[in-house]
Amino acid sequence: MGRSAPASFLLHALVVFSTLLVRQSTGAKDEVYATTLSSDSFLLGTRVLGYALRRVNATRPFMVLCTTDVSQASMDRLRLDGFIVHKTTPLHTPYKATHVLNKYQYTKIRLWTYTDYAKIIHIDADCLPMVNVDELFDCGHFCAVMRHSDMFNSGVFTLVPDQTVYEDMMNKRTELESYDGGDQGGTEDGAQNKLFAKGVHRLSFFYNADVGMYYLNSHFIRQPKIIHYTLGPVKPWIWWTYPLFDQNWQWLVVRELVEATTGPSTSLPTATLLLLTIIMFAVYYTFTRILRRSKRLSMMAQAADSTSAKAAPVLLIGLGTMVAYGVVPEQMHPYTAWCLFGVVQFSTTFLLNCCYCDAQRMALQ
Numbered sequence: 374m375g376r377s378a379p380a381s382f383l384l385h386a387l388v389v390f391s392t393l394l395v396r397q398s399t400g401a402k403d404e405v406y407a408t409t410l411s412s413d414s415f416l417l418g419t420r421v422l423g424y425a426l427r428r429v430n431a432t433r434p435f436m437v438l439c440t441t442d443v444s445q446a447s448m449d450r451l452r453l454d455g456f457i458v459h460k461t462t463p464l465h466t467p468y469k470a471t472h473v474l475n476k477y478q479y480t481k482i483r484l485w486t487y488t489d490y491a492k493i494i495h496i497d498a499d500c501l502p503m504v505n506v507d508e509l510f511d512c513g514h515f516c517a518v519m520r521h522s523d524m525f526n527s528g529v530f531t532l533v534p535d536q537t538v539y540e541d542m543m544n545k546r547t548e549l550e551s552y553d554g555g556d557q558g559g560t561e562d563g564a565q566n567k568l569f570a571k572g573v574h575r576l577s578f579f580y581n582a583d584v585g586m587y588y589l590n591s592h593f594i595r596q597p598k599i600i601h602y603t604l605g606p607v608k609p610w611i612w613w614t615y616p617l618f619d620q621n622w623q624w625l626v627v628r629e630l631v632e633a634t635t636g637p638s639t640s641l642p643t644a645t646l647l648l649l650t651i652i653m654f655a656v657y658y659t660f661t662r663i664l665r666r667s668k669r670l671s672m673m674a675q676a677a678d679s680t681s682a683k684a685a686p687v688l689l690i691g692l693g694t695m696v697a698y699g700v701v702p703e704q705m706h707p708y709t710a711w712c713l714f715g716v717v718q719f720s721t722t723f724l725l726n727c728c729y730c731d732a733q734r735m736a737l738q
C-alpha cells in the first residue's frame with residue numbers, strides 16, 4: 374500500500390524546505406554553467422547552448438560573460454532568454470598578431486574572478502550538450518579533455534573561481550607558450566600545469582567530442598555527451614553546411630527550439646533583394662539599349678565562335694552563384710537560406726543569360 378497523496382505531498386514539501394534551509398544556513402555558494410561571448414556573430418550559438426542545457430534539464434543556471442564588443446541588443450536578448458549576463462573587458466591572447474582567430478580567447482581567464490560561485494563549468498558557444506552533464510560539478514579544481522598529442526582543449530572545463538589563481542594566470546600568460554596562440558595552448562608538462570596550479574583532471578573525450586575526429590572517421594564509436602563544433606568554416610549556424618555536415622542537424626534541432634520560442638534570428642534581406650532586382654532590370658535594360666546602337670557587332674559574331682564563348686555559360690552560372698551566395702545571410706535557417714539561394718541564383722543566371730543570348734542573336738543578324 375502506498376502512502377496517501379496528502380502525506381506524500383507533505384513529505385515532499387518537508388524535504389524541499391529542509392534542503393533550502395540547509396543551503397541557506399551553510400551559506401553554500403551557487404554553481405553555474407558559463408560561456409564567454411566576444412562577438413554578436415556567436416550570439417545564436419550561445420543561445421542554442423543555453424537552450425540545449427535547459428533541454429537536458431541542467432540543474433544550474435547559465436551565465437554568459439559578454440565582452441565590451443557585444444552589443445546591448447545581444448545582451449538584452451540573452452537576459453530575455455533567462456540567462457545570467459555579465460559584462461567584462463576582453464582579454465587578448467599575447468599572440469594576437471600571429472593568431473587573429475584566437476584573439477579574444479583569453480577572456481575565459483576572467484571566469485576565475487567570479488568568486489561568488491563555488492564552481493563553474495565553462496562550455497564554448499560552439500558546443501552542444503546532448504545529455505545532462507551536471508556530474509561535472511563533482512569534478513576537481515580543473516577538469517578538461519586532452520586532445521591530439523595530449524594537448525588540452527578549452528572547449529569544456531570546470532573551474533573553481535579563485536582570485537589568487539586569476540592573478541597568477543594574468544602574470545604568467547605572456548611568458549607561457551601556446552601551441553595554437555589561443556587559450557588552450559599550454560602543453561601538459563609546460564604552461565598548463567603552471568597555469569592551473571592545482572593540476573588537471575582528465576575528462577573523457579565524450580565531454581568535448583571534436584567533430585573533426587568524427588569527420589575523419591565518419592562516426593563516433595559512442596554517442597558524445599557534448600559535441601564540439603570545432604571546424605571554423607563549417608559551424609552549424611552557417612546555412613550552406615547543410616546538408617553536407619550531418620552532425621550539424623543535431624544542433625539545428627535546438628536552434629529550432631530557440632526560434633519556436635522567440636522567432637527567427639535572421640530575417641529575409643528585403644532591402645538587398647529589392648536592390649538586386651532593380652539592378653538586374655537596370656543592367657538588362659541598359660545592356661540591350663547599348664547593344665542596339667553598337668556598331669561593333671561583327672566583333673561579337675567572331676567572339677561567338679571562339680572558345681571563350683563556349684566557356685560563357687559556365688561563367689554566367691558562376692557569377693549567378695556568387696551573387697546568390699553574397700545575398701544570403703550567413704546565419705539564416707538552412708531551409709529558408711537554400712530556397713533564397715536557389716531563387717537568387719536562378720534569376721541572376723537567367724538574366725545574365727538573357728543579356729548574353731541577346732548579344733549573340735544581334736551579332737549574328
Ligand SMILES: *[C@@H]1O[C@H](CO)[C@@H](O)[C@H](O)[C@H]1NC(C)=O
Pocket residue numbers: 428429430504505
Ligand atoms: C527533462 O525533464 C522533463 C520533465 O521532467 C522530462 O520529461 C524529460 O525527459 C527530461 N529530459 C531529459 C533529457 O532528461
